[in-house]
Each structure stands twice: as C-alpha cells, then as structure tokens.
Amino acid sequence: MKIGVVRFPGTNCDRDVYKWLQDQGHQPQFYWHEDLFSSQEVEALVLPGGFSFGDYLRSGAVAARSPIMNSVKEVANQGKPVLGICNGFQILCEAGLLPGALIPNSGGEFIDDWAELKSPSTKQLIQLPIAHGDGRYFIHEEDRKKLWDQNQVWWQYTQMLNGSVDQIAGVTNLSGNVRGLMPHPERAYQDWMGGIDGWKFWI
Amino acid sequence: MEILDLTLDKTLQEKLKKYRLRISEYELMKNLLKREPRSIEWALFSALWSEHCSYKSSKIHLKKFAWKHPRVLTAEGENAGVVDLGENERIAFKMESHNHPSFIEPFHGAATGVGGILRDIFTMGARPIAIADYLCFGEAEAPRMKTLMKRVVKGISYYGNCVGVPTVTGATYAMPEYNQNILVNAFALGLFENNRKVTVSSAQGIGNLVVYVGAKTGSDGVHGASMASEAFTEDMESKRPTVQIGDPFYEKLLIEACLEILDQDLVVAMQDMGAAGLTSSSFEMASKGKVGLRLQLDQVPLRDSRLGPEEILLSESQERMLLVCEPSKLEAIQKVFAHWGLESTPIGQVVAGREIELLWKNEILTKIDPDLLVENAPMYQRPYSKLKIKNEIQYPGKKPTSDSKKWIYRQYDQRVGLRTMQEAGHPVALVRLESGRALSIALGCRPWLMKQDPVVGAYDTIFEPSIKMVCSGAWPVAITDCLNFGNPENPEIMSEFVASVEAIAHSARLWDAPVISGNVSFYNETEGQSIPSTPATGVVGLKQKNSFPVHDYFVKENLKVVTISLDEPQNFDPEKIVKSAKTLFELIEKGRVSSARLITEKGLQHTLDMMSIQNFKCNITFEVNFKSLYNVVLAFESQFENEIKNTFPDHFIVQGQTVPSSVPFDLSAKIIQFSKTWGVS
Structure with missing residues (x-):
C-alpha cells in the first residue's frame, strides 16, 4: 500500500514509522506540514509520534491547525485508513477527527514502559511499549457513553497507567477508518525489540 | 585561591575578580599581547583560559590517553573521537559534566547538559542514537536533595524525550559526600549514517563565509564557563543567571537541518557553540584552521537587542552552531534551514593572516591572534604524589544506591529510533546497528570504591562496565571519560586525579579500547568540602551479529x-x-x-x-x-x-x-x- 507519513517540526517517530511500514511491504512516503497533497496520492496515512511544535500550547494543538491537515481530512473523509500514534493521536483529537482529548498523565510524569492492551470487541490481549507525558485520555461523560455504544473504543490498558477514562488507550472515529492510540506498535514488530505485537497491527 | 596583592590598584583587582583571572595570568596576557589588554580582551581571556575551556590543570596528564589506535579516526582536539567498527559503520561518543549548573538550577542545568553533549556529536556529522546519564546525589534528607533529584531527572527526560534520542542506560549513586555538589554527567553516542563523512571544525578557505545558525543569542549563560571553573560559596542564588535555558524542540530541528546540509556537502567546517559560546567556537575554528576570521558581532541574531559585544561573545545560549561554507553554498544552506524553520545568518568571513578581527558597527574592537588564547593558555603542573593500590576493599555495609532506579528510567523514552534491544533495566544497554551487530553501552565509576582506594576505584571505572559487557557477549571497543574532581590546587585531590588518569589509560590498553574523548570537571567543592574523586566513564562495546x-x-x-x-x-x-x-x-x-x-x-x-x-x-x-x-x-x-x-x-x-x-x-x-x-x- 502507498502510505503517507506526515511530519511536523518536532515529529520524532517519523523514521521509525517509515521503517515499520516498509518492513511490512508497504510504500511509505513522507509529507511535510506545510505541504498540501492530493488525497489520490495515498491509500492510507500515518501521523507518527513525537513533540510536534515542541508540544507548546497543548500537545498536538499547533500541528492540528497546520496546512497539511486539510489534506489529512480529505483522506479521512474518503474513508481511507488514517492512524495517529502517540502525538499523532493527540493531533487527530485536536483536529476533531477523533473524539476526546489527551491531557497530562495523572502522575504528572512521562511514562516509558511496556503496557498490556485489551481489545474490548475481540478480547485480544497484546503488549506494546508506551512513551508519553500527555497520554491520559479524557472525554465528557455523555460522549463517553456514546463511544462505548458506537464501538469506538479500540484499545484499553489492562492496568491503570495514566489516569485515562475507562483506561482507554486508543479510539476510532464513528466509521472506524480513523484510529488513534498512545502506545507505539512500530516499536514492537521484531523479536529483538522485545515483542512482535506491532507486526501487521493495523493494515 | 591566590591572595590578591593589596598594593595592586583597585580597578585591576576588580577586573581580576570579575574575570576570574589570577595576577600571574594577567601578566602572561600582557606579555603575549605586548600591551595592556583592552576591555573586550579581558572577556576573551577569561573565557578561554577558564579551567573549563583550557584544561590548564589537567592537560599535561591527559596526554597519557593519547594512543594511535587503528580503530580511531579523528585527530586530537575534535569534539569527539570517531571509532570505525568496520562494515561501513562508524560511531562518535562523548561524555560531559553539567554539575555546577545542575546544582544551581537542576531542571535546566540537566536539560542543557543533554543538549550540549548531543551537539558535540551531531556537529561531527553523526546522528545521535543513544543518551546515558551518570548521576551522583546526596542523601535524600539533605537540604533541597529530593527536589534536586526529581528536577534533574525531569530535565533529562524533558530534553532527551523531546529531541527524540533514547536514553538507554545510566548509573546513579547517592552518598552524603554529594550533599553540596551533585554530579550530572551526560553521555551521547552518534552514528554516521549514509556514509556521511566526519565533519571537521577547522576553518578553511580565504573568502569563505562564517554562518551563524540556530537559536538567537540571549544573555543566558554569560560567564558560564568561568563560573563552572569555580568552587561554590554560600552565594549560590546570584549564579542562577549563569545557567542556560534549553529548547529541545529547537535542537531537534537543528539536528535535522545540520545533518541535511552535511549530506548535501554544503559545509567546510562546523562547530557547536558550547562553553564560552561564540568565543570558543570561533577562536578554536580559526586556531585549528590556521586562518584569520573577521566577525561582525552586530550581525549576530539577538533575542535581546540590548546585548553588547562582550555579552554576545560570552553568551551560552543553547542550540546554536557556527559553520564555514563557500559563498556559493550559502543560498542552499539557507534554504535547508528555512525549511526547518531556522535562521542562518552570515556574520563574517575567513580572511588571510592569523588574526581574529572583531567588529561592532564598523568599529574594530580587537584584532588578535587566536593562538594567543587557544595555544598559549597557561598550563599548570599542580603538585601531586604517586598513589599505590591499597588492597583493602570492603563492600559497603550500607547500600550506596537506592533500591530501584525504575522511577528514573521510566521517565525516559528508551525506544525511539528503533534500535533498543536492551534498555535501562539491564546491566548494559544494547543498541542495534544496521549490520545486525549491537553496541553495548555501560557507564562506570563507583564512588564508594573510589573513596576506599582511588587506584582500584579508577581501574574499576573501566573494569566494572567492561565485565558487565562481557557478560552480555560484547567486548569493549572504546572509552570516554568525565573526570569529576575537587580543587586541583589541593595536592591530595591532584594525586587522585593523576592516579585516575593513569589507571584509565592503563585499563584502556589492557582492554584494547582507546579513550576517544573526555571532559574534566574540577572545583566540585562547596565551602571547602570536596566531592569524592569521581572519574565517570562511558564504555562502548560491540556484540557480533548472530552471536x-x-x-x-x-x-x-x-x-x-x-x-x-x-x-x-x-x-x-x-x-x-x-x-x-x-x-x-x-x-x-x-x-x-x-x-x-x-x-x-x-x-x-x-x-x-x-x-x-x-x-x-x-x-x-x-x-x-x-x-x-x-x-x-x-x-x-x-x-x-x-x-x-x-x-x-x-x-x-x-x-x-x-x-x-x-x-x-x-x-x-x-x-x-x-x-x-x-x-x-
């Protein structure tokens, strides 16, 4: 698949995501935040992790308002798969493409660890690394119910790590093509990385 | 401290105090210039002759590390040595102290320690792929200590995580001897990807441009180098403005922009602005290249328009680099920097002759041979005596380390970059290379052992990490050190320093792993109370593919x-x-x-x-x-x-x-x- 990888100033998992996609047989292509591109150019998009615009203001807030997001929205509206990892997830929430918001961890500290995740629909359990300071998923009560009713909870932590509402680690949009999660699947796809649950994790 | 001669006139005494120079150094300055120094020259000499920049107490001993090893590529004096691992893989690594700033302002002191060591690596053309930290704290009950520990770790976490380089290992000790002087040493390792050549720092080519890139200059860190070369007194608050403030987001952009212009072969020489800022980078580039430079200080981009030439020369604002390029390459360089949202400003030229000409709004402030400051810095043979192995090692009854370091490394991104095979919870880190081989990284120096027997302790700074490495299936290939000591004017401390250098140099030969870079931090003492000698090391080993x-x-x-x-x-x-x-x-x-x-x-x-x-x-x-x-x-x-x-x-x-x-x-x-x-x- 031809998959766009969107880079903002401060994105730092871009090269990792590129490699992850390439090693799984895809054709990744970088896009820069100032560029607009035609949605025809790609079959899917990834917004990698990092600290876009230094996470100044709020994580993902500045990136969500940069020119390229118009192209990202176009791809999303066409129903093509769009994945936000970590800071990418924060950007998709800030851009209104995913519900909810990500706020500072309840402990106030950055957390780097392996986390066990559970899929509420399939009950599948997987292990992925996490590395975030603002990974606490927040959503208002009425929207929280909707999220569950509409099967939009993608992954949950099996343990409380960062204060997320319902231990939510990842969500999808209503139609399911736009997805975001805080853990890093691209950091767990070879044995030497300590786990392989990130292999063929998404598409 | 030398006692000031009361017969000296008051202005000279004040100047010596302000610029942290001795009367003998002032005499040497006058002899070299063959006249009275001008006011700007006081500032230049103060910075470049500081212990921090000139290694004046240590230089004669550090020569013992010199060793032409077939694996090592760089000439002495570059930012860090380069190790050729074969199979087209080359690495550079170095370790540096940021003790004084971190004690004054732990968050920014530790953060900029990381930022500074990363610049030492990518200024050579290597992409930083791993960070490690060596930390010594006091007892948790000591004043400020809990805050210091928390804020140092947070500072490292803030900078390393944002800049996207994994922190993969470290060593942390807690002993009452560090109550008044904590140690924060940062290690960084870089890889020369895409066959990128090793960048030099010596200015070349008459008519080439001197270009200032990165962040604007502010007043932070002015006199930082000479501050770091002084013992603490009770007056610590007043030193806070000498601590720099870092911006890892800016550094991330700077890494990408610098590596891109190097890949496009647009650069003749490059040097980061570290201690003593523009002064040390420009003087060292000129001295190494044996050329002159004309610098228009009024062209330096400023964060605060009130700054004068002296502050501009001495500012230690972070995330700045100086480079030399051919005039025809300027446009291409500026295009790359603009892409990353960064400024790049020509501030001078390489000129014939051997003098640096500093201009301020068309007025010549000074015209001076950089070698007077760089090559003719005072060198001291401090008194010391020869130490022997005591062979009376006892394991400490009380644990010298806290039980678990997890609260520390859990705050560091340990996996960004997709190379981490073994992270901080293990005795050594393993970092994967493209060839399928792995680098093993471990930091050494056990202060409780140094206290019991400085000779055995100094050997142990190489032996302990190396043996850990052997247990992981790797053998050491090269070493960096960060020698933290008290006042070198104290013969007991100097003796431990000399013994440490000799033990490390000997160990390097025994393990066949040359010392490729290093840093010396003296004057780690407060009100006469010195730290235990702490020669921290970073040992890097290689684990073969399919082992x-x-x-x-x-x-x-x-x-x-x-x-x-x-x-x-x-x-x-x-x-x-x-x-x-x-x-x-x-x-x-x-x-x-x-x-x-x-x-x-x-x-x-x-x-x-x-x-x-x-x-x-x-x-x-x-x-x-x-x-x-x-x-x-x-x-x-x-x-x-x-x-x-x-x-x-x-x-x-x-x-x-x-x-x-x-x-x-x-x-x-x-x-x-x-x-x-x-x-x-």
Whole structure:
C-alpha cells in the first residue's frame, strides 16, 4: 500500500514509522506540514509520534491547525485508513477527527514502559511499549457513553497507567477508518525489540 | 585561591575578580599581547583560559590517553573521537559534566547538559542514537536533595524525550559526600549514517563565509564557563543567571537541518557553540584552521537587542552552531534551514593572516591572534604524589544506591529510533546497528570504591562496565571519560586525579579500547568540602551479529548455576583480571553460557533475584561476603560443566540449578565448593 507519513517540526517517530511500514511491504512516503497533497496520492496515512511544535500550547494543538491537515481530512473523509500514534493521536483529537482529548498523565510524569492492551470487541490481549507525558485520555461523560455504544473504543490498558477514562488507550472515529492510540506498535514488530505485537497491527 | 596583592590598584583587582583571572595570568596576557589588554580582551581571556575551556590543570596528564589506535579516526582536539567498527559503520561518543549548573538550577542545568553533549556529536556529522546519564546525589534528607533529584531527572527526560534520542542506560549513586555538589554527567553516542563523512571544525578557505545558525543569542549563560571553573560559596542564588535555558524542540530541528546540509556537502567546517559560546567556537575554528576570521558581532541574531559585544561573545545560549561554507553554498544552506524553520545568518568571513578581527558597527574592537588564547593558555603542573593500590576493599555495609532506579528510567523514552534491544533495566544497554551487530553501552565509576582506594576505584571505572559487557557477549571497543574532581590546587585531590588518569589509560590498553574523548570537571567543592574523586566513564562495546545468545536472567530450567570470580580476594591485579574476563568472553562466544551477570555491591542474593524475573530461578539462595570485586553468576547446560569447571578451577562457590519460579528454594542444599578466602554468611 502507498502510505503517507506526515511530519511536523518536532515529529520524532517519523523514521521509525517509515521503517515499520516498509518492513511490512508497504510504500511509505513522507509529507511535510506545510505541504498540501492530493488525497489520490495515498491509500492510507500515518501521523507518527513525537513533540510536534515542541508540544507548546497543548500537545498536538499547533500541528492540528497546520496546512497539511486539510489534506489529512480529505483522506479521512474518503474513508481511507488514517492512524495517529502517540502525538499523532493527540493531533487527530485536536483536529476533531477523533473524539476526546489527551491531557497530562495523572502522575504528572512521562511514562516509558511496556503496557498490556485489551481489545474490548475481540478480547485480544497484546503488549506494546508506551512513551508519553500527555497520554491520559479524557472525554465528557455523555460522549463517553456514546463511544462505548458506537464501538469506538479500540484499545484499553489492562492496568491503570495514566489516569485515562475507562483506561482507554486508543479510539476510532464513528466509521472506524480513523484510529488513534498512545502506545507505539512500530516499536514492537521484531523479536529483538522485545515483542512482535506491532507486526501487521493495523493494515 | 591566590591572595590578591593589596598594593595592586583597585580597578585591576576588580577586573581580576570579575574575570576570574589570577595576577600571574594577567601578566602572561600582557606579555603575549605586548600591551595592556583592552576591555573586550579581558572577556576573551577569561573565557578561554577558564579551567573549563583550557584544561590548564589537567592537560599535561591527559596526554597519557593519547594512543594511535587503528580503530580511531579523528585527530586530537575534535569534539569527539570517531571509532570505525568496520562494515561501513562508524560511531562518535562523548561524555560531559553539567554539575555546577545542575546544582544551581537542576531542571535546566540537566536539560542543557543533554543538549550540549548531543551537539558535540551531531556537529561531527553523526546522528545521535543513544543518551546515558551518570548521576551522583546526596542523601535524600539533605537540604533541597529530593527536589534536586526529581528536577534533574525531569530535565533529562524533558530534553532527551523531546529531541527524540533514547536514553538507554545510566548509573546513579547517592552518598552524603554529594550533599553540596551533585554530579550530572551526560553521555551521547552518534552514528554516521549514509556514509556521511566526519565533519571537521577547522576553518578553511580565504573568502569563505562564517554562518551563524540556530537559536538567537540571549544573555543566558554569560560567564558560564568561568563560573563552572569555580568552587561554590554560600552565594549560590546570584549564579542562577549563569545557567542556560534549553529548547529541545529547537535542537531537534537543528539536528535535522545540520545533518541535511552535511549530506548535501554544503559545509567546510562546523562547530557547536558550547562553553564560552561564540568565543570558543570561533577562536578554536580559526586556531585549528590556521586562518584569520573577521566577525561582525552586530550581525549576530539577538533575542535581546540590548546585548553588547562582550555579552554576545560570552553568551551560552543553547542550540546554536557556527559553520564555514563557500559563498556559493550559502543560498542552499539557507534554504535547508528555512525549511526547518531556522535562521542562518552570515556574520563574517575567513580572511588571510592569523588574526581574529572583531567588529561592532564598523568599529574594530580587537584584532588578535587566536593562538594567543587557544595555544598559549597557561598550563599548570599542580603538585601531586604517586598513589599505590591499597588492597583493602570492603563492600559497603550500607547500600550506596537506592533500591530501584525504575522511577528514573521510566521517565525516559528508551525506544525511539528503533534500535533498543536492551534498555535501562539491564546491566548494559544494547543498541542495534544496521549490520545486525549491537553496541553495548555501560557507564562506570563507583564512588564508594573510589573513596576506599582511588587506584582500584579508577581501574574499576573501566573494569566494572567492561565485565558487565562481557557478560552480555560484547567486548569493549572504546572509552570516554568525565573526570569529576575537587580543587586541583589541593595536592591530595591532584594525586587522585593523576592516579585516575593513569589507571584509565592503563585499563584502556589492557582492554584494547582507546579513550576517544573526555571532559574534566574540577572545583566540585562547596565551602571547602570536596566531592569524592569521581572519574565517570562511558564504555562502548560491540556484540557480533548472530552471536550465541547470552542473557542476564535465567531462561530455562535444569541449567547449572555457579558463581565464579575473575579476581583474587584482596589482590587487585589488572592484567590477570582482564585475562580472566577474556577467558569468560571466549566461553560466551562459544555458546557455553546461557546466562551471565556480574554480582553488584547489592550482593549475590539480589543478583539472583534480578536473574529470576522471567519464570525461572536458582533453586538455592544465600549471601556471600565476597572479598573479590568481580564475581559473576553463570548458568549453563550440564554438558558444559566440566569445561567451565576446568576453565575456572578454583573459583566455584555456589552450585545450584535453575527451576521454575514456583518451586520452593532448596534449603538443604550445600555449597559444593568454595575457596577458603571467601566468607559465607
């Protein structure tokens, strides 16, 4: 698949995501935040992790308002798969493409660890690394119910790590093509990385 | 401190105090210039002759590290040495102290320590791929200490995580001796990807442009270098403005932009602006290139328009670099920097002759030969005496380290970059290279051992990390050091310094791992109270591709478990220890060993516990009071028992076997064999 990888100033998992996609047989292509591109150019998009615009203001807030997001929205509206990892997830929430918001961890500290995740629909359990300071998923009560009713909870932590509402680690949009999660699947796809649950994790 | 001559006139006395220079240094300055120094020259000499920049107390001893090794590529004096690992893989690494700033302002002090060491690496053309930290704190009950620990860790986490370089390992000690002087040493390692050539820092080519890139200059860090070369007094608050503020987001952009212009071959020379900022970078570039420079200081981009030439010269604002390029390449460079949202401003030219001309709004402030400051800096042969090995090592009764470091490394991104095979919870980090080989990284220096025996302690700064590395199946390839000491004018401290340098230099030869870079931090003392000598090291080793797997924990049941010693009790013999380590390494290379782990000062029981994290444990457990330093737990298949026993005939102590974690310990088990010199408790 031809998959766009969107880079903002401060994105730092871009090269990792590129490699992850390439090693799984895809054709990744970088896009820069100032560029607009035609949605025809790609079959899917990834917004990698990092600290876009230094996470100044709020994580993902500045990136969500940069020119390229118009192209990202176009791809999303066409129903093509769009994945936000970590800071990418924060950007998709800030851009209104995913519900909810990500706020500072309840402990106030950055957390780097392996986390066990559970899929509420399939009950599948997987292990992925996490590395975030603002990974606490927040959503208002009425929207929280909707999220569950509409099967939009993608992954949950099996343990409380960062204060997320319902231990939510990842969500999808209503139609399911736009997805975001805080853990890093691209950091767990070879044995030497300590786990392989990130292999063929998404598409 | 030298006592000021009261007969000196008051203005001279004030100047000497302000610029932290001695009367003898002022005389030398006058002799070199053949006249009275102008006001701007006072500032230049102050910065470049600071202990921090000139290594004036240490230089004559550091020559002992010089060693032409076939693996090492760089000439002396570059930012860091380059190690050629073969298979088209080259690395650069270095370690640097940020002790004084971190004690004054822990968050920004530690953060900029990381930022500074990263710039030392990418200024050479290597992409930083790993960070490690060596930290010494005081007792938790000491004033400010809990805050200092928390904020230092947060500062490292803030900078390293944002800039996207994983922090993969470290060492942390806590002892009352560091109550008034904490140590924050940052290590960074970079890889020359895409066959990128090693960038030099010597200015070349008359008519070439001097270009300032990165962040604007502010007043932060003015006089930072000379501050860092001074002992603390009670007046610490007043030094806060000498601490720099870092911006990792800016650094991330700077890394990408700098590596891009290097890949496009647009640069003649590049140098980061570290200690003493623009002064040291420009003077060193000119001195190394044996050329002159004309610098228009009024062209330097400023954050605060009130700054004058002296502040511009001495500012230690972060995330700035100086580069030299051909005039025709300027446009292409500016395009790359603009893409990354960064400024790049020509501020001068390379000129004929050997002088640096500093201009301020068309007025010449000074015209001076950089070698007067760089090459003719004072060198002191401080008094010292020769130290010998005492051979009276005792493990500390009280644990010198906190129980778990997890609260620290959990705050560091350890996996960004997709190279981390083994992260901070392990004795050594393993960082994967494209060839499938792995770098092993470990930091050394156990201050409690330095305190007991500075000679053994200094050897141990290389031996402990190297033996840990051997247990991981890697052999050391090169070393960096960060020598933290008290006041070099104290002969006792100077003696420990000289002994440390000699022990490290000797160790480097024994392990065949040259010292490729380093840093000296003196004056780690407050109100006359000095730190224990702490020569921290960073050892980097190489693990071959497809080598037999060896783990630092038990991986299956029915393996034999023994402990062996690589040294004799109370008889520290460096040659013998390295020989034993080599023997162990060969066993591991032949695939005879399933698990190996060095027993730390926390004891055998603790080591066995640490090896039991993955479903298997040793069926017996007890404590041994080792009198030797390097004791290793090995687990292996029973078919290799004879071979291993014959290799280390006198060194078996415990003999057990691995069992599933759920099986109770065998309390009736006997120790099969142990040397009479080891005590069992």
